Amino acid sequence: MAPYVPFSEIKARVSIKEAADWLGIAYKQSGETLRAQCPVNTGEKREMVITPAKGLFNCFGCRAGGDVISLVAHIKGVSMKDAAMMIHDKFMQPAPAASSKVLESPPTSSNVLDKIAARLAPEHQAVQSMGFPPDIAKALSVGFDARGYHRGLVAILLRNPDGSPAGFIGLEPGTKVKLPPKWET
Numbered sequence: 001m002a003p004y005v006p007f008s009e010i011k012a013r014v015s016i017k018e019a020a021d022w023l024g025i026a027y028k029q030s031g032e033t034l035r036a037q038c039p040v041n042t043g044e045k046r047e048m049v050i051t052p053a054k055g056l057f058n059c060f061g062c063r064a065g066g067d068v069i070s071l072v073a074h075i076k077g078v079s080m081k082d083a084a085m086m087i088h089d090k091f092m093q094p095a096p097a098a099s100s101k102v103l104e105s106p107p108t109s110s111n112v113l114d115k116i117a118a119r120l121a122p123e124h125q126a127v128q129s130m131g132f133p134p135d136i137a138k139a140l141s142v143g144f145d146a147r148g149y150h151r152g153l154v155a156i157l158l159r160n161p162d163g164s165p166a167g168f169i170g171l172e173p174g175t176k177v178k179l180p181p182k183w184e185t
Helices: 007-013 014-022 068-076 080-091 112-120 125-129 134-139
Strands: 025-028 033-036 048-051 056-059 064-066 144-145 151-157 165-171
Touching: 007 068, 007 080, 014 056, 014 064, 014 068, 014 080, 056 068, 064 068, 068 080, 080 125, 112 125, 112 144, 112 151, 112 165, 125 144
Parallel strands: none
Antiparallel strands: 025 033, 033 048, 048 056, 056 064, 144 151, 151 165
């Protein structure tokens, strides 16, 4: 199964100008827009318009247009999902941790975070293998995420100092976690 690609997070974190620079599009500033020769066709010199403030592009020659993901798909000649994967791999890869893969959740409301925490599986074998007994995992909002942003990872709810949900981190199953002595079994 192909990995989950967070389209909305990609659009929020990677500007269309950054993508244009990465793609090597030779543009010229024209007011608030960028004008360029579309690399896909051989039309006029300034037929592609990129509007960074709106995060959109339009090519009047080949009639293509859209957001940052559409731009990469158009120039690279790949599907939207493949384009999103390319952008994710180029701009959004987390720094590798010593022994685990860590993904931070996109910012969201505490109500949504509570709903996500409620669907995690604290009794899953992956959670147990990390050293969390099911009752402790449930109390700490730790569980295996079978279908969300941290799909295939053990998700741990992070809280603000006031106790409100702040986000999640996801750890690879099998990562050893050192629990305080009062929680160890």
